[in-house]
Amino acid sequence: MSDAPTPAHHDRFSGLPAWLRPRARELPGSGRLRLIETTLLALLGLLLAIATVNDVARQTHINHRLIADLATWRAYTGHRYHNLSIEQELFGPASQHEVVCGNTSPGAPKARTQLCLVVYGSLSGGRRTVHGGWYLPPKVEDVRADRYGCFGVASRGMCPR
Amino acid sequence: MSVATQGERGVARIRSESWRPALVSLLALLILAATTEIVLDGAAGRSPLIPKSPPIASWLRGIGERLGYRVFLIAILVFAGAYALMLLLTRGQRGAVISKRWAIVLIAALHAIVFAGPILISTDIFSYIAYARMGVEHGLNPYLHGPVAISRDPVFQYVGHDWRHVATAYGPLYTLFSYPFAPLGVTGALWGMKVVAQLASVGMLVLTWRCAEKRHLNPAWAILAVGANPLYVIYGLGGAHNDLLMLLLMMAAVSLTLAGRDAAAGAVVVGGALVKATVAALLPFMILSRRRLAPILGALGALALGALLAYLAFGVHGLDVVSALNRDAAFVSTDSFAAELAHLFGKPGVFPVDHDLLKAALVLIALHLMWRTWRGYDWVAASGWTLLAISVTSTWLLAWYILWPLPLAVVTRDRRLLLATLAVQALFIVHQTSPLFAPVQ
Numbered sequence: 001m002s003d004a005p006t007p008a009h010h011d012r013f014s015g016l017p018a019w020l021r022p023r024a025r026e027l028p029g030s031g032r033l034r035l036i037e038t039t040l041l042a043l044l045g046l047l048l049a050i051a052t053v054n055d056v057a058r059q060t061h062i063n064h065r066l067i068a069d070l071a072t073w074r075a076y077t078g079h080r081y082h083n084l085s086i087e088q089e090l091f092g093p094a095s096q097h098e099v100v101c102g103n104t105s106p107g108a109p110k111a112r113t114q115l116c117l118v119v120y121g122s123l124s125g126g127r128r129t130v131h132g133g134w135y136l137p138p139k140v141e142d143v144r145a146d147r148y149g150c151f152g153v154a155s156r157g158m159c160p161r
Numbered sequence: 162m163s164v165a166t167q168g169e170r171g172v173a174r175i176r177s178e179s180w181r182p183a184l185v186s187l188l189a190l191l192i193l194a195a196t197t198e199i200v201l202d203g204a205a206g207r208s209p210l211i212p213k214s215p216p217i218a219s220w221l222r223g224i225g226e227r228l229g230y231r232v233f234l235i236a237i238l239v240f241a242g243a244y245a246l247m248l249l250l251t252r253g254q255r256g257a258v259i260s261k262r263w264a265i266v267l268i269a270a271l272h273a274i275v276f277a278g279p280i281l282i283s284t285d286i287f288s289y290i291a292y293a294r295m296g297v298e299h300g301l302n303p304y305l306h307g308p309v310a311i312s313r314d315p316v317f318q319y320v321g322h323d324w325r326h327v328a329t330a331y332g333p334l335y336t337l338f339s340y341p342f343a344p345l346g347v348t349g350a351l352w353g354m355k356v357v358a359q360l361a362s363v364g365m366l367v368l369t370w371r372c373a374e375k376r377h378l379n380p381a382w383a384i385l386a387v388g389a390n391p392l393y394v395i396y397g398l399g400g401a402h403n404d405l406l407m408l409l410l411m412m413a414a415v416s417l418t419l420a421g422r423d424a425a426a427g428a429v430v431v432g433g434a435l436v437k438a439t440v441a442a443l444l445p446f447m448i449l450s451r452r453r454l455a456p457i458l459g460a461l462g463a464l465a466l467g468a469l470l471a472y473l474a475f476g477v478h479g480l481d482v483v484s485a486l487n488r489d490a491a492f493v494s495t496d497s498f499a500a501e502l503a504h505l506f507g508k509p510g511v512f513p514v515d516h517d518l519l520k521a522a523l524v525l526i527a528l529h530l531m532w533r534t535w536r537g538y539d540w541v542a543a544s545g546w547t548l549l550a551i552s553v554t555s556t557w558l559l560a561w562y563i564l565w566p567l568p569l570a571v572v573t574r575d576r577r578l579l580l581a582t583l584a585v586q587a588l589f590i591v592h593q594t595s596p597l598f599a600p601v602q
């Protein structure tokens with residue numbers, strides 16, 4: 001299995017103690033090292049598998065919340081638009097407070113005046129509660145300087161004036 | 162009695178074996194169908210899985226429907242399932258179920274389908290083109306500026322948002338290699354880089370075949386395990402990633418070592434590292450295993466030449482690969498195992514201390530593997546384990562990073578490496594599946 005051994009090895013490293021000397025090929029041994037390695041690998045694999053499944057369940061839970069947020073925006077505005085954007089970072093991902101933005105009239109994404117809603121609270125009937133929001137002019141990202149008409153909880157410092 | 166029983170068992174075994182080629186063919190058809198579905202739907206137009214791109218696959222438009230997460234994930238799961246079953250059914254069969262021609266035809270068909278389609282999943286190829294155009298068309302150093310410096314260039318609109326302010330982290334050899342594509346325009350460069358990815362893939366598979374043959378392993382099975390791998394086909398080839406070029410040089414180094422050309426092998430590893438630094442991980446294991454001066458001299462010679470070229474082309478910034486790697490190592494992707502473990506233990510994400518712990522774990526693993534190599538363990542397998550450990554401990558994990566150990570895994574006798582690599586790939590795919598359970602629309 002190993003590539004061609006070099007004949008000079010033994011001479012060059014013969015001064016080293018036996019346990020330190022290089023080998024061209026592994027000794028068959030008792031297989032204890034292999035067993036330890038394989039056990040550690042299996043345990044690590046199990047941990048990664050549990051972490052992966054946990055993360056899928058966690059993300060699925062988040063997705064259910066986001067689906068409810070989109071439904072909330074559509075119910076609040078009465079528009080059945082599909083190109084809505086969700087901001088999860090504004091209040092921190094752990095806060096479970098989301099900001100959903102969408103056009104106030106038909107058009108390409110962000111091409112019209114946008115209405116952003118601050119949504120949080122428990123899920124009920126596939127929706128959550130709107131606690132406030134603001135408007136954005138067309139073709140801008142959601143930055144504080146461009147917000148206007150803040151209402152609800154957003155009126156406490158989310159708009160520049 | 163016993164002779165009759167044995168005879169009956171033999172007939173039963175032959176009968177049970179006779180369906181095997183038919184089933185393997187069916188699995189191959191499933192793999193082809195899944196790939197075709199993704200490519201045709203990807204060519205249909207706007208999709209969150211298809212990066213914004215010049216219309217290179219518009220001739221396929223109208224056949225498929227817009228590619229959504231649901232169809233993509235089902236196709237990937239079918240592909241992965243068929244691939245795993247195919248490997249199991251053909252394992253250890255020296256030409257009984259898979260002929261060389263059969264394996265080559267399947268892999269060639271997968272390459273052709275992906276080549277005909279749009280760029281899949283990743284915007285990286287547009288970063289490659291942007292860095293090339295920065296250097297050639299705009300006279301800017303891509304090691305100093307991000308693509309935002311050429312925001313009026315036609316390629317800029319296609320560069321991923323996360324990378325617009327980021328200077329290149331690719332090796333100077335790759336950056337110089339990409340320069341001739343810049344004058345071809347965005348579409349020309351795109352096709353050029355797709356051709357390079359295909360050729361690199363074919364070259365790497367040929368070398369994998371040779372290495373497997375030299376090590377008395379089934380070469381057809383080896384290239385099937387790499388060339389029909391779902392992450393390799395859809396993410397690696399589909400995105401035309403420069404990782405394929407790195408893998409080509411990696412397998413060239415292994416092949417050269419097997420031919421006893423140690424100096425050239427050392428030089429080629431350094432050449433690979435000047436494309437993408439990760440492949441440098443092979444060098445200590447090669448040196449420890451060969452215990453000759455030749456690979457060290459070859460590596461030093463290539464490093465001196467590469468450094469001179471990098472300095473002449475990009476100044477000192479082209480030599481500072483370490484700071485670029487440190488910058489990228491600080492990124493965190495949601496698909497990384499580090500992020501998954503953080504969530505499992507109730508943390509919101511990966512903290513600086515976690516980066517340090519992961520680096521320490523990686524160093525320990527590498528030291529253990531170096532010791533094993535010194536004591537006779539296969540250096541190719543040790544290199545593969547190290548590449549796998551790099552991807553698992555990385556906080557910035559992308560699908561094509563888990564491809565790195567795959568060609569090495571199929572040319573070693575330690576089957577645990579292949580099993581571990583495929584298990585990590587399977588977990589990556591499973592981690593993508595949440596939109597199947599709750600599609601956000």
